[in-house]
Amino acid sequence: MTETPLTTLEYALLGLLALASMSGYDVHRLFASTPLAHFSSSPGSIYPALKRLAQRGLVTAALDTSTEARPRRVYSPTEAGLAALKAWLHQSVTREEVMRNQGAIMLRFSLAEGHLSPQEVIAYLAGYRQEVMRYMEELAHYRDGMGDVSRLYEWLALEHGRRAYEEQVRWIDDAMAQIKLKHRIHDE
Amino acid sequence: MTETPLTTLEYALLGLLALASMSGYDVHRLFASTPLAHFSSSPGSIYPALKRLAQRGLVTAALDTSTEARPRRVYSPTEAGLAALKAWLHQSVTREEVMRNQGAIMLRFSLAEGHLSPQEVIAYLAGYRQEVMRYMEELAHYRDGMGDVSRLYEWLALEHGRRAYEEQVRWIDDAMAQIKLKHRIHDE
DNA sequence: TATCCCATGTAACGAGTTACATGATTCT
DNA sequence: AGAATCATGTAACTCGTTACATGGGATA
Numbered sequence: 001m002t003e004t005p006l007t008t009l010e011y012a013l014l015g016l017l018a019l020a021s022m023s024g025y026d027v028h029r030l031f032a033s034t035p036l037a038h039f040s041s042s043p044g045s046i047y048p049a050l051k052r053l054a055q056r057g058l059v060t061a062a063l064d065t066s067t068e069a070r071p072r073r074v075y076s077p078t079e080a081g082l083a084a085l086k087a088w089l090h091q092s093v094t095r096e097e098v099m100r101n102q103g104a105i106m107l108r109f110s111l112a113e114g115h116l117s118p119q120e121v122i123a124y125l126a127g128y129r130q131e132v133m134r135y136m137e138e139l140a141h142y143r144d145g146m147g148d149v150s151r152l153y154e155w156l157a158l159e160h161g162r163r164a165y166e167e168q169v170r171w172i173d174d175a176m177a178q179i180k181l182k183h184r185i186h187d188e
Numbered sequence: 189m190t191e192t193p194l195t196t197l198e199y200a201l202l203g204l205l206a207l208a209s210m211s212g213y214d215v216h217r218l219f220a221s222t223p224l225a226h227f228s229s230s231p232g233s234i235y236p237a238l239k240r241l242a243q244r245g246l247v248t249a250a251l252d253t254s255t256e257a258r259p260r261r262v263y264s265p266t267e268a269g270l271a272a273l274k275a276w277l278h279q280s281v282t283r284e285e286v287m288r289n290q291g292a293i294m295l296r297f298s299l300a301e302g303h304l305s306p307q308e309v310i311a312y313l314a315g316y317r318q319e320v321m322r323y324m325e326e327l328a329h330y331r332d333g334m335g336d337v338s339r340l341y342e343w344l345a346l347e348h349g350r351r352a353y354e355e356q357v358r359w360i361d362d363a364m365a366q367i368k369l370k371h372r373i374h375d376e
Numbered sequence: 377t378a379t380c381c382c383a384t385g386t387a388a389c390g391a392g393t394t395a396c397a398t399g400a401t402t403c404t
Numbered sequence: 405a406g407a408a409t410c411a412t413g414t415a416a417c418t419c420g421t422t423a424c425a426t427g428g429g430a431t432a
C-alpha cells in the first residue's frame with residue numbers, strides 16, 4: 001500500500017463533507033465567507049482536490065440533475081473516507097506541526113466534533129500543550145545563546161514568537177477547562 | 189518590465205545576504221539552526237532560489253577557490269538587489285498578509301535593521317496594528333452571526349484565532365514603546 | 377576502512393495560483 | 405439588453421519537497 005498522506009486541504013474537505021454533503025461550489029462559498037481555516041477558495045484548488053479524493057475512493061459524487069442547468073456534483077465521504085478522516089483526527093500534535101503547520105493542529109481540533117470523544121479531545125489538547133512547552137524551552141535556550149540585545153528588531157521578533165506560544169498554552173488550558181465543564185469531567 | 193515579485197524565501201535570502209555575504213551552505217546551516225523564520229533548509233529550495241536571484245541580477249556569486257575542495261559560491265546582493273529589498277521593506281502590512289502570511293510581516297520587521305529609520309519602522313508597526321484591528325472587528329462580526337455555541341470546538345477554534353490577534357496587538361504596542369524608548373522618540 | 381560532515385547541485389513530482397472557458401439564470 | 409452570479413472545470417506555470425548524486429576531508 002504505502003499510501004501517500006492527504007494534504008491539509010484534502011483532510012479539510014473530508015471533514016466538511018462528513019459534516020454535510022456538498023458540491024465544489026458550496027465549498028468555494030464556505031471558504032470565501034469563513035475566516036476560520038484560511039484556505040483559498042479558488043476553483044483551481046478545490047475541484048482538483050475533490051477529484052483526487054474521488055479517485056482514491058474516499059468520496060463519491062452524486063449527480064444532482066434535478067433543477068439545475070448544470071448538474072451539481074454533490075460529494076459525500078465513503079466508508080474509507082470516514083476511516084481516513086478518523087485516523088487523521090487521532091494523530092497527536094507533533095513538534096513539526098507546532099513549528100510550521102499550526103493550521104493543521106487547529107483544523108483537526110475543530111473537526112473533532114462527533115468523531116472523537118471528549119476524553120480523546122482533551123488528550124489531544126494535552127499532547128498539543130506538551131509539544132508547545134517543549135518548543136518554548138528550545139526557544140528560550142536559543143535566546144539565551146543570543147546574548148546581547150544589539151539587534152533590537154531581531155530580539156523583538158523572537159519575543160513575538162515566544163508570546164504567541166505562551167498565548168497558545170493559555171488557550172489550551174481554557175479550552176480544556178471548558179470541555180471538562182461541559183462534559184462534567186473531573187481531574188484525577 | 190512588469191517584473192513578477194519575489195517569493196518570501198527570495199526576500200529572506202536577499203535580506204540575509206545584505207547582512208553578510210554567504211554561501212548556499214551557510215544559508216542552509218542558518219535555516220537549520222535558527223528557529224526564527226522557519227524556512228526549509230533543504231538544498232532543493234535554497235540553491236535554486238539563489239540561482240533565480242542571480243539570473244535576475246539581484247545577487248552576484250564570488251567563487252572562493254582558496255582552500256576548499258569544492259569552490260564555495262559566496263553570494264552578495266547587487267545594487268539592484270538592495271533596491272528590491274528596500275522597496276519590499278517599505279511595503280506596509282496588508283489585510284491579506286494579516287490573514288494568511290503572517291510570516292512575511294515579521295520577516296520584513298526583523299530585516300528592517302539598517303534599512304529603515306526608526307520612524308519608518310514605527311509607521312510600519314502602526315499600519316500593522318491597524319490592519320489587525322480591522323480584521324479582528326471582522327472576526328467579531330462573524331462570531332456574532334454564529335449565534336449559538338452549539339458546536340463548542342468550532343467556537344473555541346475561533347476564539348483561538350481572536351486571542352492570537354489580540355496578543356499581536358499587545359506585542360506591537362510593546363515593540364513600538366521599546367523602539368521609541370531606544371531612539372528617544374516622543375508622541376506628538 | 378568505513379562512515380560522517382562539508383558543499384554543491386539536479387531530477388521528478390505534486391500541489392496551489394492565476395487565468396481562462398463555458399453556459400444558464402437571475403438581477404438591474 | 406447587459407451584467408452579475410451560479411457552477412463547473414482546464415491549462416500553464418511556479419515553487420517547494422523529496423530523494424538522489426558527487427566527491428573530498430575529517431573522524432572513529
